[in-house]
Amino acid sequence: MTLRSGLALAAGCLMALALSACGNRAPGPIGQAPGMQVAQLSDLPRPSASDRMTENEPYLLGPLDKLEVEVYGVPDLKRTVTVDANGTFAFPLVGEVQASGLTPSQISLALAGKLNAYIKNPQVTVNVLERVSQNLTVDGQVARPGQYPVVGRQTLMRAVAIAGGTTEYAKLDDVVIFRTVQGQRYVGLYNLGAIRRGNYPDPEIFANDIIIVGDSAERRRFQDILQAMPVLTAPLILLTQAFK
Numbered sequence: 179m180t181l182r183s184g185l186a187l188a189a190g191c192l193m194a195l196a197l198s199a200c201g202n203r204a205p206g207p208i209g210q211a212p213g214m215q216v217a218q219l220s221d222l223p224r225p226s227a228s229d230r231m232t233e234n235e236p237y238l239l240g241p242l243d244k245l246e247v248e249v250y251g252v253p254d255l256k257r258t259v260t261v262d263a264n265g266t267f268a269f270p271l272v273g274e275v276q277a278s279g280l281t282p283s284q285i286s287l288a289l290a291g292k293l294n295a296y297i298k299n300p301q302v303t304v305n306v307l308e309r310v311s312q313n314l315t316v317d318g319q320v321a322r323p324g325q326y327p328v329v330g331r332q333t334l335m336r337a338v339a340i341a342g343g344t345t346e347y348a349k350l351d352d353v354v355i356f357r358t359v360q361g362q363r364y365v366g367l368y369n370l371g372a373i374r375r376g377n378y379p380d381p382e383i384f385a386n387d388i389i390i391v392g393d394s395a396e397r398r399r400f401q402d403i404l405q406a407m408p409v410l411t412a413p414l415i416l417l418t419q420a421f422k
Contacts, residue, residue, distance in 0.1 A: 240327025
């Protein structure tokens with residue numbers, strides 16, 4: 179282990195709101211952070227089915243969800259549809275309708291707008307009959323932060339890729355996963371760069387997980403230096419430490 183990576187690991191072990199692989203310590207409370215526990219990064223507990231469901235957040239539709247669509251006063255347009263693998267479904271008159279990543283009410287508004295060319299002031303209702311996909315949140319230094327549906331087995335690298343990948347300021351060794359299991363909040367700290375190199379397995383991600391990709395202050399400082407420099411007519415060479 180290099181000195182730099184050793185210091186990074188030691189710093190991670192002292193973070194009150196992060197979990198890190200610090201020796202073989204048994205899970206226990208962290209410092210002054212009530213309700214937090216220390217665990218090996220690969221040992222974040224798997225959530226139960228009830229942990230993956232929440233009534234406090236709007237439900238975003240995903241592939242394989244089954245919907246019932248009704249247009250008030252037009253019984254012939256009542257349909258039961260299933261969102262396909264591309265996140266869409268077919269509906270009479272309007273053709274393909276985007277559903278993945280949207281709420282039922284958003285789809286209702288979109289359908290009403292498309293049907294307006296055929297029906298005067300259409301009133302569309304979309305109800306979820308079967309929920310197959312569930313959602314996770316990807317935030318921080320990714321191209322498209324937001325909520326994304328989870329269908330089948332999902333991993334950290336795949337979740338970041340779905341969110342558009344990391345930005346130029348992402349700190350790959352500072353990727354945090356928040357997870358709640360049986361009312362207990364857990365936090366895992368991961369090194370995305372090490373996972374990409376195959377140094378350790380790509381961890382599985384579950385519905386209701388929150389992933390935050392950290393920000394590299396060193397990269398931002400370097401960018402500030404470049405912006406403050408006058409226009410150059412020759413190459414600029416700076417002696418600096420390698421960025422993460």
